Amino acid sequence: MSITYSEKSQFNKNSNYIAQELAFKLGDFENSVLLFKVLAHALRDNESIVQEFDEAIFENHEAFQKRFEQLLQHALIVATDSGTPPVSQVEALKIAEEYSPSQLAKFFGVSVMTIHNWLKQNRFVGFKKAGSKKHNKIPDDTEFITASGKRILIRDVVSMWQAQEAEIMQKEESDLDYYTRQIAYYEDKYGDEFKRTLGTKEKLTPEEETDAQVWQHLLGRQKLEFRDKKK
Numbered sequence: 191m192s193i194t195y196s197e198k199s200q201f202n203k204n205s206n207y208i209a210q211e212l213a214f215k216l217g218d219f220e221n222s223v224l225l226f227k228v229l230a231h232a233l234r235d236n237e238s239i240v241q242e243f244d245e246a247i248f249e250n251h252e253a254f255q256k257r258f259e260q261l262l263q264h265a266l267i268v269a270t271d272s273g274t275p276p277v278s279q280v281e282a283l284k285i286a287e288e289y290s291p292s293q294l295a296k297f298f299g300v301s302v303m304t305i306h307n308w309l310k311q312n313r314f315v316g317f318k319k320a321g322s323k324k325h326n327k328i329p330d331d332t333e334f335i336t337a338s339g340k341r342i343l344i345r346d347v348v349s350m351w352q353a354q355e356a357e358i359m360q361k362e363e364s365d366l367d368y369y370t371r372q373i374a375y376y377e378d379k380y381g382d383e384f385k386r387t388l389g390t391k392e393k394l395t396p397e398e399e400t401d402a403q404v405w406q407h408l409l410g411r412q413k414l415e416f417r418d419k420k421k
Contacts, residue, residue, distance in 0.1 A: 209259035288327035366415040
């Protein structure tokens with residue numbers, strides 16, 4: 191019994207959901223922790239990953255789910271490539287994403303027609319255009335040959351596009367919008383406003399103490415921005 195490429199891609203794309211299911215929906219949180227620990231110590235080539243795990247991750251659901259997803263990604267690599275040498279934590283997470291021509295057009299800043307022309311010109315190294323459009327998804331570990339003959343990974347092109355978008359968003363976003371967005375993150379994380387969550391607790395965990403300090407600072411800055419706007 192082997193894992194097909196399609197199954198590998200599906201597992202990779204759904205690993206976040208799978209991790210959430212395993213971490214919180216086994217009926218008993220202790221069972222989730224037990225499964226996590228057994229998997230962490232059963233997998234090979236995982237020393238660099240296990241060394242960064244400690245009991246503190248089980249105190250924060252978001253951190254636990256993230257670590258579970260990381261562990262599942264490593265398990266996928268072990269399961270689909272038994273001949274690979276030990277991989278680092280960063281390498282374990284670099285399972286290829288796949289992008290359609292329309293998505294690539296956005297990342298490269300060109301038309302979809304240009305992407306199709308590049309496909310015909312074999313400028314995406316090793317990728318063969320399929321007859322069906324729905325199968326023309328290109329992995330982000332594919333190399334692209336530039337006009338000057340240089341080669342660059344698609345994932346690096348995507349990273350540059352994401353960095354540019356983040357920079358544009360940061361320039362366009364006002365201070366008030368920024369503070370409001372950050373406050374919304376903490377309200378979503380703890381399920382309500384500060385005064386009804388961390389603001390009511392007498393004893394906080396180290397993470398909650400840090401979040402409470404940042405949250406209160408953001409609320410203060412938001413209040414000042416509102417006041418300055420009214421002037």
